[in-house]
Amino acid sequence: MRPIAHPETPDWTVETRETLKLAGPLALANLLQMLTYAIDVMFIARLGPDELAASALAIALFGLIVWGLQALTSAVAPIMAAETGARGPALRPVRRSVRMALWLSIIVSAIGMGLCALAGPLMRLTGQEPHITALAVSYMQVLLWSVAPMVIAGVLRNYVSTLGKPIIATAITGVGIGVNALANYAFIFGNLGAPAMGLPGAAVATLITSLAILAMYAAIIRVDPRLHRYHIMGFFWRPDWPRFWEMLRIGTPIGITVLAEAGVFGAAAFLMGRVGGLELAAHTLALNLAAFAFQVPFGVGQAATIRVGYFYGARDAVGMGRAGWASIVMGTGFMALTAIAMVTMPHALLSVYIDIGDPANAQLLAAATGFLMIAAAFQLSDGVQAVAAGALRGLKDTRIPMWIAIFSYWLPGFGLAAGLGLGTQLGGTGVWIGLATGLTFAAALLLWRWNAREKLGLTQRNS
Template sequence: MNQTYSIRQKVKQLSKILLPILITQLSLFGMNFFDTVMSGHSSPVDLAGVAIGSSIWTPIFTGLTGVLIAITPIVAQLIGARQQHKVSYQIFQGILLSIAISALVIVFGVLFLEQGLSLMTLEPKVTQVAFHYLIALSFGLAPILVYTVLRCFIDALGRTEVTMIITLISLPINVALNYIFIFGKFGLPAMGGVGAGIASALTYWCLLFIALGVIYYRQPFAGYQIFRVWHNISFATWFEQLRIGVPIGIAIFFETAIFAAVTLFMSAYSTVTIAGHQAALNFSSLLYMVPMSMSLALTIAVGFEVGGRRYQDARQYSYLGIGMAVCMALFCAVGLTIYRETVASIYTTDPVVLEMTAQFLIYAIFFQLSDGIAAPIQGALRGYKDVNVTSVVAFVSYWVLGLPIGIALAKMTTLGPYGYWIGLISGLAFGAIFLFFRLYRIQKTAVLEQRLIA
């Protein structure tokens, strides 16, 4: 990151940070995308099983990733304040914290996963696929969380193109492993959706080993000597990281869990409905990588400027990012409107599932604008280390307002399963409005404080 002095320079630097992050996010999500698509071509049962498994895995994984994202603003502000000597210690403690978190989650899964799945009214074969898919994924939890910490470190230095290259290398590995394990190649049995979980877990280990090699041997990362000095566990540092990370993780969990909750409500409908819903939701999540990438880019840019107490620059980055994200969201919405039937055909050849998917994609179009506003605002707020209110907004918008609206429309009108999607859209819209006013207040307060100090 370098200090900028004009809007043009800011657009150039933000774009330079954003593009590699976007490619990285698309590649990371591509693993889940190919899990779903390739499982769908195995059978509708495998698609439904992966859908249920993903609905449990995604909020847990993204929530935990959100907790560890605290590393990004911490490191960005340290660099902005020219305190690089403190970075390596924060990263090392973040790695230890990620390992501890993964161990706790696995223990929790061992105790409650089977019982939780048994509470759903699913076909036995769908339950079996979901259970073993999640078991397979759990073997990749620790490496992907450690990789998240390393990625936050790399990105906070402004070297987002490095994580892009790492992820691009891993994506074809995931596709190849999916092909082998899902369809049974090279003498292995066809495992369907369960094979997708095995492939993803192995890919997570590949991601970790590549990142470790880069950080250990390549500059400027090797200069921080993260692995050359062993540090004991510092609960005080863990608390500092969790104080910022937990609200971020909770906010992300509330947002992703609402989609998971809707998928679980869908279990009351037929396997075809579950498959169509999951296919449409999977593609919507793919498009969400655009505003989410802008969110991550703004955390880096805004955090760097806030660390240097350049609050006017931080404000300019915020609104540049929101404007760019809205423009990209409009482009995605128009494309989805025109090509939704083509998109549906990517996921399945079953005509009934294909028609159901295309219908759900109509509602996915309206996700784009709300996401295009809310996600970058969240990223800007993280750059200010303002995270507590965001988690409250997420809970109120999605669970107090959005979900009840969806349930009411699904149960009390003829919309049926589509009512849940209208509820999701409502929750996203409420969140975007609330977060915008929060960002405006934080920026105003920061500028006033700067004037008082001056």
């Protein structure tokens, strides 16, 4: 039987507008975050190709860990959304959920820092060049201290966004860009009275920026009346174990899903390191552009989690469907535009990072352009899988999507990347073909699951 819309269920126009109100600031915040990473690449690239390659290896591991931990603790968003949809404003349930998310973020951050400390052995195990490994380890020894402030700030970002104030995340990230650029300028090259630290100076800049962002979230939550009324730090020492375990139950598959995707891209960097230093540098540039484009559907997916979660809490199946489909159309439409840009103006995009007129960069430019052509081909798949996964998280459906991600990215995805990249003459191009294949499998399977949500009983709340 077809679900009947509730009287308060928004129509398509209203739902699209409400989703845009959430997705716009979140996507912009994601883009600004990527701009922060891009600024790091711009400064580090001026140190030389060895430093750029070393930073790529370190960030491959560091980013994998931080994104996975932020994804795990992002379970606070669908839990908060469902609580608000069921009985808003739900002051006590929201406070307890955020408290347990902060507890979890502190615990997992300590684990994450320990994993970052293993960067050296991992790089030696995978056969990276010794001088590149030494540079990467010196970078990581400072960078790992940024794990905790980044993960905790991620919880606070989900908190303010779920309560309808995503513009705060945008503003804070924007200020963070300025802090990061200034710190890179100072500590990499020894300006403004700071020591010239080279590559480790970029890690110092990241640490300063992450601490500044965390402080800004704390200050705004304290002074904003709507955010402060939840008193999220009240009784901080008091556990709520059922909620803590729910957070782990929902968040662990989300974290593993992100690890599966980010991990395959991180592993691709190590494959590229085996192919050659030039290919690794080109891969870093092309992947940075592809990741920049991905931040928009990723933000739309975050909005989908909140909007779908709200209707899930209200037991409104029609609202869930409209929120999810509106988000999927938005994310896919944007990625169609980025695909066109990559095909029609690759050199203009790459000129952001390197001097395309310098003959010394000719080979690097040619390799990165070839990778961008493949990235253009998987833009639609990337958009669909990101938003569909977000919509399913709003239904607290995370376990099966996790297995879809593991299968898609690591069997057809990484399997093909390793086989074509190392076993054929395709080299780096083969690696990127594998990445595109994994994303396409994930998009098709997640879209099927979202479309079948009612038949699978995903829209029925258990409590």
